[in-house]
Amino acid sequence: MKINLNNEIIFASTGGRVFEPKMDPLWFIHGSGQSHLSFILQGRFFANRGWPVIAADMPSHGLSNGIALMSIEAMSDWQIALMDQLDVEKVQIVGHSQGGLIGLDMAHRYPNRVSQLSLVATALSIPVNAGLIEMAKNKEQSAIDAMIDWGHGPEGHNHDNTMPGQNHLNFGVQLMAANKVGALYADLKACVDYTNGNLAANEIKLPVQLILAQKDKMTPMKSGLKAAEALRTDNITIVENAGHMLPSEHPEDVNRALRSFFIKS
Amino acid sequence: MTGDYKFDTLSLHAGFTPDDRHGSAAVPIHQTTSYVFKNTEHAAALYNLEIGGHLYSRISNPTVAVLEQRVAALDEGIGAVATSSGMSALFVTVLALCSAGDHIVSSSQMYGANINLFQHTLSRYGITTTFVAPNKPEAFAEAIQENTKMVFGEVIGNPGLDIMDITRVGKIANDAGVPLVIDATFNTPYLLKPLKNGANIVIHSLTKWMGGHGVALGGIVVDGGNFDWGQNDRFPTLTESHFGFQGVNLYEEFGPAAFINRVRTEGMYNVGPCLSPTNAFHLIQGIETLGLRMDRHMKNTEKMLNFLSEHEAISWVKHPTLPNHPDYEVAKRLMPKGSGSVIACGLKGGRQAGQTFIESVQVASHLANVGDAKTLVIHPGSTTQSHLSPEAMKAAGLTDDMLRISVGLEDFDDLKSDFEQALSRASKARG
Numbered sequence: 038m039k040i041n042l043n044n045e046i047i048f049a050s051t052g053g054r055v056f057e058p059k060m061d062p063l064w065f066i067h068g069s070g071q072s073h074l075s076f077i078l079q080g081r082f083f084a085n086r087g088w089p090v091i092a093a094d095m096p097s098h099g100l101s102n103g104i105a106l107m108s109i110e111a112m113s114d115w116q117i118a119l120m121d122q123l124d125v126e127k128v129q130i131v132g133h134s135q136g137g138l139i140g141l142d143m144a145h146r147y148p149n150r151v152s153q154l155s156l157v158a159t160a161l162s163i164p165v166n167a168g169l170i171e172m173a174k175n176k177e178q179s180a181i182d183a184m185i186d187w188g189h190g191p192e193g194h195n196h197d198n199t200m201p202g203q204n205h206l207n208f209g210v211q212l213m214a215a216n217k218v219g220a221l222y223a224d225l226k227a228c229v230d231y232t233n234g235n236l237a238a239n240e241i242k243l244p245v246q247l248i249l250a251q252k253d254k255m256t257p258m259k260s261g262l263k264a265a266e267a268l269r270t271d272n273i274t275i276v277e278n279a280g281h282m283l284p285s286e287h288p289e290d291v292n293r294a295l296r297s298f299f300i301k302s
Numbered sequence: 303m304t305g306d307y308k309f310d311t312l313s314l315h316a317g318f319t320p321d322d323r324h325g326s327a328a329v330p331i332h333q334t335t336s337y338v339f340k341n342t343e344h345a346a347a348l349y350n351l352e353i354g355g356h357l358y359s360r361i362s363n364p365t366v367a368v369l370e371q372r373v374a375a376l377d378e379g380i381g382a383v384a385t386s387s388g389m390s391a392l393f394v395t396v397l398a399l400c401s402a403g404d405h406i407v408s409s410s411q412m413y414g415a416n417i418n419l420f421q422h423t424l425s426r427y428g429i430t431t432t433f434v435a436p437n438k439p440e441a442f443a444e445a446i447q448e449n450t451k452m453v454f455g456e457v458i459g460n461p462g463l464d465i466m467d468i469t470r471v472g473k474i475a476n477d478a479g480v481p482l483v484i485d486a487t488f489n490t491p492y493l494l495k496p497l498k499n500g501a502n503i504v505i506h507s508l509t510k511w512m513g514g515h516g517v518a519l520g521g522i523v524v525d526g527g528n529f530d531w532g533q534n535d536r537f538p539t540l541t542e543s544h545f546g547f548q549g550v551n552l553y554e555e556f557g558p559a560a561f562i563n564r565v566r567t568e569g570m571y572n573v574g575p576c577l578s579p580t581n582a583f584h585l586i587q588g589i590e591t592l593g594l595r596m597d598r599h600m601k602n603t604e605k606m607l608n609f610l611s612e613h614e615a616i617s618w619v620k621h622p623t624l625p626n627h628p629d630y631e632v633a634k635r636l637m638p639k640g641s642g643s644v645i646a647c648g649l650k651g652g653r654q655a656g657q658t659f660i661e662s663v664q665v666a667s668h669l670a671n672v673g674d675a676k677t678l679v680i681h682p683g684s685t686t687q688s689h690l691s692p693e694a695m696k697a698a699g700l701t702d703d704m705l706r707i708s709v710g711l712e713d714f715d716d717l718k719s720d721f722e723q724a725l726s727r728a729s730k731a732r733g
């Protein structure tokens with residue numbers, strides 16, 4: 038649905054169902070250079086099972102207008118503003134990659150607005166390689182190609198897909214290319230600049246779940262496991278053979294893990 | 303490119319993961335109409351497009367899906383839907399984009415059935431077409447109207463071999479907010495990937511070079527995912543509520559994959575020109591060697607061009623790799639590896655000599671197909687194009703003395719001897 042937020046028209050997917058926040062909505066937050074389309078098979082699955090779903094495109098991403106936000110904190114504030122706009126008190130966050138950092142920061146700075154946190158293929162910090170940031174700034178298409186290459190596991194690279202006939206790598210490239218120029222750079226810069234992950238992890242008290250990809254080259258599983266330790270949670274799902282883009286590459290494993298964690302009412 | 307495997311590797315492997323239970327190294331033929339659901343929730347999830355999988359083979363099938371994923375990988379598309387033939391691939395493409403009152407701009411130099419579909423079939427349903435010369439990009443710009451939903455053409459026109467400068471036409475179409483749809487049957491992704499050169503959607507008749515063996519018909523639609531369907535309000539089939547699936551808005555929920563989802567959820571659901579799993583298997587076997595075969599097709603074509611150009615019984619030879627072809631430069635830029643293996647030539651002695659030649663060849667086969675591993679010859683004036691009036695023949699760039707040769711993979715020495723003897727009989731026939 039289209040929403041007017043801070044005088045900009047932005048878009049949030051509701052998983053194809055009318056959004057009725059009768060319980061804490063599932064609040065999907067996409068990663069660097071991504072959009073709501075990272076969660077096609079999560080949004081529809083949970084919306085069709087009665088959960089209210091929001092997967093918003095951050096400014097300059099997907100179908101949202103506005104200027105790309107430059108820090109994780111600004112992104113959290115934006116997500117909270119969107120919750121206010123939709124009259125939502127508390128949400129169950131699912132953050133993928135950079136979306137996980139935003140989720141951590143929201144849970145830390147706005148503890149009353151988050152009921153629980155699912156962190157997918159993420160860590161307490163994402164120290165993006167300087168070369169990639171440079172590329173995102175000056176040769177965005179090469180940065181997109183590199184991220185789509187590193188971001189996918191064996192299935193993506195073998196062009197196999199649970200959705201018959203579809204192609205992960207080329208879809209990923211077009212998804213990222215559809216964002217406004219500069220969105221990826223802003224995101225990657227925000228990731229490197231975010232250093233409050235450890236502090237947040239120490240202070241967060243709400244239930245946390247981690248879903249990690251065994252073959253993740255972008256936020257290696259090791260750093261996810263460290264995050265779990267700092268967050269004092271043993272709710273960890275490791276998806277075997279998966280790369281960083283596991284919500285699309287291994288949707289059923291991800292959905293199973295999320296479903297076992299979500300609160301229904 | 304995304305650090306991806308190279309073409310010949312993708313031809314052999316893309317889209318297939320051996321299953322855990324049997325580990326079959328070849329792609330299994332899933333000869334089934336239907337699939338047992340795990341439970342009611344699983345069935346509902348498949349119908350709601352929330353999980354991947356198969357429910358009925360008119361919509362999708364595991365063997366067909368490997369073919370779709372393989373061709374999508376080779377063409378660098380975001381997804382594909384395979385169909386029963388090249389013609390049905392074009393039809394489901396039109397169906398996904400056009401409704402009554404809409405308009406198409408198309409090349410005028412194309413395979414006869416492509417022309418007929420636009421001119422005689424779609425027109426009965428209120429979809430009109432303006433035909434323009436493929437090698438005049440400005441003509442496309444002039445023909446595009448408010449209600450134009452696609453610009454269409456073949457890179458290498460069949461049978462006239464005119465070349466469409468898809469980079470330029472693609473830019474013209476996209477600047478006007480319209481996608482470029484390309485029939486890439488004659489080039490295959492090995493000679494040119496249209497989606498990387500200006501096109502937004504590609505269709506193939508897989509019956510031809512992709513399969514290569516002439517044993518199975520098939521077609522495919524490949525979506526480049528590189529056209530923004532929401533940039534204007536021209537494409538309500540993609541940007542407004544779908545008639546099914548709880549009124550899903552394909553553009554919002556599937557983004558770059560809106561079009562290919564519409565093809566599957568309307569073309570395959572409501573019309574159903576599905577590819578049989580056995581044909582999909584045969585086509586996959588062919589695609590495994592596409593690169594190798596195309597190289598050999600190009601080598602033999604070059605030798606055949608030299609042979610024909612020097613032969614006294616031949617009055618003219620047309621092929622985009624010959625400097626006298628009007629689109630020579632464009633062809634060289636778009637397809638540096640070669641411009642296909644179909645040659646048009648004129649036989650001295652006109653129709654009579656043509657018929658004698660065709661009836662005298664022994665290695666080459668006389669039939670109405672192209673792109674087989676075997677060399678094929680036909681005299682369009684008396685066969686494939688015989689339904690055209692003399693004016694239509696002229697408009698399509700065809701003449702009575704024209705032969706169409708689809709150069710195969712035989713040892714060229716044998717082809718040469720065969721052509722020598724048939725040409726000599728043809729010369730005698732003209733007396």
Ligand SMILES: Cc1ncc(COP(=O)(O)O)c(C=O)c1O
Pocket residue numbers: 387388389390413415416456460485487488506507508509519520521671672
């Ligand atoms: C350029 C072109 N497109 C489409 C087709 C139709 O393909 P099919 O016979 O697989 O329907 C043909 C067949 O000759 C063709 O040459």
